[in-house]
Amino acid sequence: MKENKIKNAEKIIDLNEVFSEKIPRELLHIYEKEYIKKIARCNRFLSAADSVKKDAMRIDAKSVNVGSVVNYSSKLWKKLGAEMQGSIGKETKKFVSCITPDGAELNMKAFDACDRLAVIVDKTGAVSTMIIDRLRRYALGSGYDVVSCICSLDGKTVEHIIVPELSFGAFSSEHYHRILPKKERRVFASRFHTKDSELYKNRINFSLKAYRSLMNEAFDSLIGAQAEERKINYIFDSIVDVYDAVTEIIESI
Structure with a gap:
């Protein structure tokens, strides 16, 4: 023992x-x-x-012609031929981008189902967020479900939207979120600015x-x-x- x-x-x-x-x-x-x-x-x-970017967006928004934004958004929505569904659509929020050691990465596969993709090229996001927000409201108000793609930097701002039933998407293109020409319709934010934009x-x-x-x-x-x-x-x-x-x-x- x-x-x-x-x-x-x-x-x-x-x-x-x-x-x-x-x-x-x-x-x-x-x-x-x-x-x-x-x-x-x-x-x-x-x-x-995020703070600096929001400051740039705020300054850039001063010279935006809101009337032009409203007219463009309205015409674009009408061209989709979306009929009223008699109800309010459901919104789903998701992230399609993330911050990684390799940079800001974007999952473009999320937009593969979009036969029609409106791309707003906007370095600050002042114009693109206005257009995308109006399109989002039009879709929800007409009874279509919307996938709202949230900014990975602040976790709040809706940067892109997808309307699955219409095979339509609206995409905000800037330095970290760029898209190659394919089946999208591209518009530049500069067309929605007044001459005052030169001041800023x-x-x-x-x-x-x-x-x-x-x-x-x-x-x-x-x-x-x-x-x-x-x-x-x-x-x-x-x-x-x-x-x-x-x-x-x-x-x-």
């Missing part, structure tokens, strides 16, 4: 050695802290980028440059966070090896 106890004690000592040698706890804490720091840094830059041109361009710079910093932060995550995962993979070693020791007792 005494000999068995001694052997078991020796096994316990070996078990402690396995954990201390193969799991670098201090490194794990360092990597976790760095990961949290980089994610927090990314969030700060994204928040700043330099300020808007400066804001957009700052916006892209802030976004790039956010992407870099995510790249750093991804690197830290790989280090953490490597350590956790070693933990699996430790438990395999522990299992062998337990089975040998």
Whole structure:
């Protein structure tokens, strides 16, 4: 009995050695802290980028001819030949884009079912959000279900819409969301602006440059966070090896 106890004690000592040698706890804490720091840094830059972009949109909206926006939206909706359904449509909100270490990625497959796609090329979103919001209201008011694609930066703004029953979509195209010419109808936001737009041109361009710079910093932060995550995962993979070693020791007792 005494000999068995001694052997078991020796096994316990070996078990402690396995954990201390193969799991670098201090490194794990360092990597976790760095990961949290980089994610927090990314969030700060994204928040700043969103603020700058909204400022550019607000300035750009000052020179928008709202009457032209209303007329265009109304004519575009009428061309779809959508009949009144006698009810109110249902709105579904979803994300078709996301912020990644590789940049702002867009899932264009979401628009594959759109035989007709209206693309509004708008660097600030001041015009495109107005047009898309009106089309969204027309569709819902006429009884058609609408898929509203939400901005991944602020989680609120409707950037694009899809009306499945009409095989129609409206897409806001800007620096991070671009679409290749195919079956869409393209219109440029500049046609909806008055001559006053020249007064704000330099300020808007400066804001957009700052916006892209802030976004790039956010992407870099995510790249750093991804690197830290790989280090953490490597350590956790070693933990699996430790438990395999522990299992062998337990089975040998």
